[in-house]
C-alpha cells in the first residue's frame with residue numbers, strides 16, 4: 001500500500017500553493033467584503049491551466065488525474081472559497097457534459113475556450129421547489145420537430161450572470177421521476193434565455209449565484225447530452241467526482257482555519273502566557289488537526305479509487321460527509337479560539353465560519369449523504 005503522491009502530484013500541489021500564497025490569500029478578504037467575482041484571478045487560473053487538469057491534451061487540457069484535481073481544489077480553497085468554487089464549477093460540472101456528450105463542434109466552440117478561461121460554463125439543476133429531490137424538477141423539454149423547447153425556472157445557479165453556456169436539467173418525460181430527466185446544452189444567446197435575480201448570501205460572497213429563466217427556449221436536437229432518458233444516469237457518472245471535489249474544498253478550508261487558529265493561539269497572551277499553553281486550547285487544536293488528517297485520508301483514497309476506475313459511491317459520499325462536517329467543526333473551533341476577535345470582520349476566522357456552510361449543501365446535504373451511505377450498506 002502506498003500513501004505517497006507521485007512527483008507530478010507533488011509538483012502540481014506546490015505550484016498551486018505558491019499561486020495561492022502569493023496572489024489569492026492577499027485578495028481573499030477584499031473579495032468577500034466587496035462581494036465581487038474574482039475575475040482577474042479566475043482568468044489567471046485559466047492561464048495556469050487549472051481548468052484543463054481533468055481534460056485531455058486534444059482540447060488543451062493536461063490529462064491529469066483525480067488526485068491532482070483534488071489537490072488543486074484543496075489548495076485553492078485554502079486561499080479563497082469563492083475563487084475555488086468558481087474554478088471547480090468550470091472544471092467539473094460546467095464542462096463535463098460538453099466533453100463527454102457534446103458534438104465535436106460544441107467541444108471546439110465551448111470546451112476549448114472554457115479550458116483557457118475565456119468562456120464560462122455552469123450547471124443549472126436546482127429549482128425553487130426541487131433541491132435534494134431532483135426528481136421533482138418541473139422544467140420541461142418538449143420535442144418540437146428538429147429539436148426541443150425548454151420551459152422553466154432554475155435557481156442557485158453558480159455564476160449564472162457570467163455564464164456563456166449552461167448544462168440544464170429538464171424533464172423529457174414529466175411522469176417518470178428521475179428517469180424522466182435529461183441534460184441539455186443551452187447557450188446564453190438563445191432566444192428565451194434570461195437571468196433572474198442574484199441571491200445575496202452569507203458566505204462565498206464572491207461567487208455569483210442566481211436564477212436562470214427559460215421561456216419557450218428552442219434548442220436543436222444536438223443540444224441533448226446523450227440519449228433521451230439517460231440524463232440522470234449520466235449525472236450519476238460524475239456525482240462521485242463532485243462529492244470528492246466538495247470534500248477537497250473542505251480540506252482547504254479546514255487547513256486555513258486551523259493555521260489561523262494555531263497562529264493566534266501562539267500570539268494571544270492571557271494570564272501571562274500564550275493561550276496555546278492552556279491544555280483546553282492545545283487539545284482543541286490537536287483534535288482539529290486530527291480530524292483534518294482523517295478527512296484527508298478519506299478524500300484522497302476516494303479520489304485515488306476513481307483514478308483506478310474503481311467506482312465507490314459509498315466512499316465518495318463518506319468523504320464528502322466527513323470532510324464537510326470536519327470543515328464546519330474546525331471553523332467553529334477556530335472561531336472559539338479567536339473568541340471576540342472571531343466575531344470581528346477584521347479577522348479571517350469569521351469568513352471561514354460563514355464559507356464552511358456552503359460545503360454542507362452542494363453534492364448532497366449531510367442528511368441525504370447519510371441516507372445514501374445507509375442504502376449502500378443495504379439498510
Ligand SMILES: Cc1cc2nc3c(=O)[nH]c(=O)nc-3n(C[C@H](O)[C@H](O)[C@H](O)COP(=O)(O)OP(=O)(O)OC[C@H]3O[C@@H](n4cnc5c(N)ncnc54)[C@H](O)[C@@H]3O)c2cc1C
Nearest residue numbers: 123124125126131132133156157158358361362365367368
Ligand atoms: C452557494 C451555493 C451554490 C450552489 N450552486 C448550485 C449550482 O451551480 N447549480 C445547482 O443546480 N444548484 C446549486 N446549488 C443548490 C444546492 O445544490 C442545493 O441547495 C442542495 O441540493 C440542497 O437543496 P435545498 O437547498 O433545496 O434543500 P432541500 O432539499 O429543500 O433540503 C432541506 C432540508 O431537508 C433535508 N432533506 C431533504 N431531503 C432529505 C432526505 N431524503 N432525507 C433526509 N433529509 C432530507 C436536507 O438535508 C435539508 O436539511 C447551490 C447552493 C449554494 C448554497
